[in-house]
Amino acid sequence: MLEIYKLSKSFQSGILKKQKTQAVQEVSFCIPDGKTFGIVGNSGCGKSTIARMLLSLIRPDAGEIRIDGKDILTAPKRNRQALSRKIQIIFQHPESSLDPSKKIRYSLMEPMIIHRMYDKAGREKRMRELLELVDIPETLLTHYPHQISGGEAQRIMIARALTLEPGILVLDEPTSMLDVSIQAQMMTLLKELQKKLGLSYLFISHDMDVVKWFCDEIAVMKEGTFVEQGDAEQIIKNPQHPFTKELLENFRI
Numbered sequence: 001m002l003e004i005y006k007l008s009k010s011f012q013s014g015i016l017k018k019q020k021t022q023a024v025q026e027v028s029f030c031i032p033d034g035k036t037f038g039i040v041g042n043s044g045c046g047k048s049t050i051a052r053m054l055l056s057l058i059r060p061d062a063g064e065i066r067i068d069g070k071d072i073l074t075a076p077k078r079n080r081q082a083l084s085r086k087i088q089i090i091f092q093h094p095e096s097s098l099d100p101s102k103k104i105r106y107s108l109m110e111p112m113i114i115h116r117m118y119d120k121a122g123r124e125k126r127m128r129e130l131l132e133l134v135d136i137p138e139t140l141l142t143h144y145p146h147q148i149s150g151g152e153a154q155r156i157m158i159a160r161a162l163t164l165e166p167g168i169l170v171l172d173e174p175t176s177m178l179d180v181s182i183q184a185q186m187m188t189l190l191k192e193l194q195k196k197l198g199l200s201y202l203f204i205s206h207d208m209d210v211v212k213w214f215c216d217e218i219a220v221m222k223e224g225t226f227v228e229q230g231d232a233e234q235i236i237k238n239p240q241h242p243f244t245k246e247l248l249e250n251f252r253i
């Protein structure tokens, strides 16, 4: 279970750091095990800043990030690494997330080696289990990233994220760079994996149709705050906030 409470982050930029942007302001939400929470909003509203805080890439100014009741931000240093490993991300551009000079086998093994997970035989076994889960043939292990398709690269990235046994995946527009025909396959795979592994997803997207099908709950984000949040289908069917209505209108055009 992921619980986010009053998370805030501002950035200072410009000459003498005089310009302040409140990127995220007191957002709270909760994702139970096996559920999907979606964040929708225009470019620059703060979605990636939330993702970066969850992945411990930047530190929030205030708030709490609790995984199974334990706050990552105040946990002792020795526990923090294990806790932050529980949240992994799938990016928009799978090709650029894979090292072009390394074979697929290396990309799958690397996180387990860095985090000293399993012995050699255990890592091999885990890698093969994951390949089967994401439906990728073992023959691809000896390929380089430029020798595989966008859809295959995204499956490999999902397997790579799962090597660390996370409970939560942040899906940052995971299919927006793929062909429409592959997008549906990928979303179905993500649903299957969620069911099999009990994963929680934080899904960042612009596509209202996908959000409605994929998410249990959503938040509509504008200028750093959630203007509306709750059951996905309910919000899309009966939006209350003018900004949500505007987003839905623009999407339908």
Ligand SMILES: Nc1ncnc2c1ncn2[C@@H]1O[C@H](COP(=O)(O)OP(=O)(O)OP(=O)(O)O)[C@@H](O)[C@H]1O
Pocket (backbone or CB within 6 Å): 011, 012, 013, 021, 022, 023, 041, 042, 043, 044, 045, 046, 047, 048, 049, 050
């Ligand atoms: N490192 C930074 N320094 C200064 N301002 C930043 C920094 N990172 C983000 N911002 C600002 O914070 C706000 C939120 O940015 P963020 O990247 O979270 O938006 P987003 O909703 O993810 O946008 P997109 O959909 O385009 O990726 C924006 O106004 C952005 O310019």
